[in-house]
Amino acid sequence: MSGNDIQNQINQLVNELNQHNYNYYQLASPTISDYDFDQKLKQLEALEAKYPEYLRPDSPTQKVGGEITKNFTTVQHKWPMMSLGNTYNEQDLLDFDQRIKKAIGENFQYVCELKFDGLSMSLTYQDGQLLRAVTRGDGTKGDDVTANIKTIRTIPLRVHGEKMPSYFDIRGEVFMHHAAFERLNNERIENGEMPFANPRNFASGTVKMQDSAEVAKRPLDCFLYFLYSDENPFKTHWDSLQAVKSWGFKISEESKLCDNIQQVLAFIASWEQKRFQLSYDIDGIVIKVNSYAQQQELGFTAKSPRWAISYKYKAQEVETILEKVTYQVGRTGAITPVANLKPVLLAGTTVKRATLHNANEIERLDLHEKDTVLVEKGGEIIPKIISVNLDQRLPNAQKIQYIQNCPECGTPLVRAEGEAVHYCPNDEGCPPQIVGRIQHFISRKAMNIEGIGAETVETLYQRGLLKHISEIYELKNHEPELKSLERFGEKSINNMLLGIEKSKEMPFEKVLFGLGIRYVGATVAQKLAKHFKNIDALSKASLEELILAEEIGGRIAQSVIDYFADAKHLEEIAQLKQAGLRFETEEKEVVLQSESLSGKSFVISGVFENHSREQLKEIIESNGGKILSGISAKLSYLVAGDNMGPSKLEKANKLQIPIISENDLLQMIQ
Numbered sequence: 001m002s003g004n005d006i007q008n009q010i011n012q013l014v015n016e017l018n019q020h021n022y023n024y025y026q027l028a029s030p031t032i033s034d035y036d037f038d039q040k041l042k043q044l045e046a047l048e049a050k051y052p053e054y055l056r057p058d059s060p061t062q063k064v065g066g067e068i069t070k071n072f073t074t075v076q077h078k079w080p081m082m083s084l085g086n087t088y089n090e091q092d093l094l095d096f097d098q099r100i101k102k103a104i105g106e107n108f109q110y111v112c113e114l115k116f117d118g119l120s121m122s123l124t125y126q127d128g129q130l131l132r133a134v135t136r137g138d139g140t141k142g143d144d145v146t147a148n149i150k151t152i153r154t155i156p157l158r159v160h161g162e163k164m165p166s167y168f169d170i171r172g173e174v175f176m177h178h179a180a181f182e183r184l185n186n187e188r189i190e191n192g193e194m195p196f197a198n199p200r201n202f203a204s205g206t207v208k209m210q211d212s213a214e215v216a217k218r219p220l221d222c223f224l225y226f227l228y229s230d231e232n233p234f235k236t237h238w239d240s241l242q243a244v245k246s247w248g249f250k251i252s253e254e255s256k257l258c259d260n261i262q263q264v265l266a267f268i269a270s271w272e273q274k275r276f277q278l279s280y281d282i283d284g285i286v287i288k289v290n291s292y293a294q295q296q297e298l299g300f301t302a303k304s305p306r307w308a309i310s311y312k313y314k315a316q317e318v319e320t321i322l323e324k325v326t327y328q329v330g331r332t333g334a335i336t337p338v339a340n341l342k343p344v345l346l347a348g349t350t351v352k353r354a355t356l357h358n359a360n361e362i363e364r365l366d367l368h369e370k371d372t373v374l375v376e377k378g379g380e381i382i383p384k385i386i387s388v389n390l391d392q393r394l395p396n397a398q399k400i401q402y403i404q405n406c407p408e409c410g411t412p413l414v415r416a417e418g419e420a421v422h423y424c425p426n427d428e429g430c431p432p433q434i435v436g437r438i439q440h441f442i443s444r445k446a447m448n449i450e451g452i453g454a455e456t457v458e459t460l461y462q463r464g465l466l467k468h469i470s471e472i473y474e475l476k477n478h479e480p481e482l483k484s485l486e487r488f489g490e491k492s493i494n495n496m497l498l499g500i501e502k503s504k505e506m507p508f509e510k511v512l513f514g515l516g517i518r519y520v521g522a523t524v525a526q527k528l529a530k531h532f533k534n535i536d537a538l539s540k541a542s543l544e545e546l547i548l549a550e551e552i553g554g555r556i557a558q559s560v561i562d563y564f565a566d567a568k569h570l571e572e573i574a575q576l577k578q579a580g581l582r583f584e585t586e587e588k589e590v591v592l593q594s595e596s597l598s599g600k601s602f603v604i605s606g607v608f609e610n611h612s613r614e615q616l617k618e619i620i621e622s623n624g625g626k627i628l629s630g631i632s633a634k635l636s637y638l639v640a641g642d643n644m645g646p647s648k649l650e651k652a653n654k655l656q657i658p659i660i661s662e663n664d665l666l667q668m669i670q
């Protein structure tokens, strides 16, 4: 190869890997497997070692893969947050062990830990109090996500105990348990939102959200595994782990102290299968030299410590045959293709189906009928198809054609410009949409109607008693028909009718969520209800007005407009109003407690330790103060919490508006 060719190859690898880093860390949606990524990175490393003259400063071998984002305050790490060298084979571990022995002799121990598959987080504590939480970012500086991290129950806000330094950083991995992942991802699918591919992506997407109240609804967890302090009182990593546990931090109980590399290999082997029984994902084992003095002797490379390495388990994969592709219709009409596979044992379970997400995925795989496909199940819950084995493709196999008509009602499908998902537009006549919509309305998170379950809805639909949500409230006029149904005793009918009657008390935001408007999930419904206060204002709002509401983007706004543009929907709402459902938020009457804030105006921004924003608003109003919607020269105070948007802060500073804390505010009314 000529010098030019090599340089081209290096350039191409650098560009490609940087793009993958971006997809993985920024977008939380990687397009190649970790294994392939790591192989390409090793290829680049080898080329750079051989031809250092072509080493690019922006090469992914020279820095950790993440970046900082402009949505958060940037914080410099006192101790850089590094990556870890990794390998997929035992020989590399034996080589690693040899290198260590050469540098520090035979007398040392290893600590083996599970390699949690989440995102790393640096927590700073001062005098036992959590000061801030920062993402790894580019390794030297990261995003300040303190407000979001404070929602994690297993991260203590205060710690105390013996030998605790007055100032320290503690690092760990934030992750999501499988159960929470499945529950929340299913909700996303039901709301017509893009599901996350795995718990890691979900956790990482959650930590970077702007609204901490929303973060609080997504349960995250965290294991801690590194202590850093100028006054570190411990001699070994192991001792530090035991100590931080006694101070109140959550550490993994599975870590193990090993005397030699054989014990390490045994530990790795023991987790190869056991890992599938954990309630969270791990992608390998981390091996660390235990003694701090020896760690120091070994030092670092450009992006990782020489005293540690990770052994990564290859995601479990197996070949099987694609029997057929079927299509499911969701309650919003969204079509999800599913690969039906010849059953095969993988990672301890029998796999029969794999998700295909949408037409783009089928296109990407270039799926043909009866293809032999490689199916992967990492720790992940839903198996997915990685690739097709072209050698096994049957002669004359037909390409899988995405369906053009709804499998349930035959209506031609539509796919909006730039969208990945196909929809069945026949919302009034497509059975799974009709039933799904009513099931959604009665569900716990929406109207929470007792005495009527998903199956009952199905039965009532089949008997012609239920086709629209509003007909739920007419069931009471159909008692004779209800009584004639099998397994429908008088008692259960009464329970159901009682539950239906009670649901009329549900607040507007629940009714709005219950309507099942595409992209309007529970949180969005809450925000819309709060902003517009009643259905009339909401239904008349323009795109511009909708976007002004907190967290409402163009896609949601357009979906709301489309919904209200449909006369059928307006008719349905009229029926529900007639039935007595709530279509406006209840204004709480302000009871004046004092006049101490009268004549003063406030803007509340950020997240607060002791009160919700809503509570602070009440406190201000009940003491005679006024809430303004934006920062202007006439504003008296900006009440600022954690994680406030930088643009607000900048504006307030420019206009010299006094910025006060939650406590300052409370002092003003005493």
Ligand SMILES: NC(=O)c1ccc[n+]([C@@H]2O[C@H](COP(=O)([O-])OP(=O)(O)OC[C@H]3O[C@@H](n4cnc5c(N)ncnc54)[C@H](O)[C@@H]3O)[C@@H](O)[C@H]2O)c1
Residues within 6 Å of the ligand: 020, 021, 023, 024, 025, 030, 031, 032, 033, 034, 035, 037, 038, 064, 065, 082, 083, 084, 085, 086, 113, 114, 115, 116, 117, 118, 119, 120, 121, 136, 172, 173, 225, 286, 310
């Ligand atoms: N598929 C893709 O497109 C793509 C793109 C970029 C990166 N990746 C994957 O991500 C890896 C690189 O990510 P990385 O730099 O975070 O390195 P890494 O995942 O190989 O290892 C370092 C990380 O491990 C985590 N970790 C978990 N448990 C730990 C423990 N007990 N002790 C210490 N650390 C622990 C920490 O967050 C640490 O930052 C690559 O090897 C690749 O597999 C994939």
Ligand SMILES: [Zn+2]
Residues within 6 Å of the ligand: 329, 406, 407, 408, 409, 410, 411, 424, 425, 426, 429, 430, 431
């Ligand atoms: Zn249909």
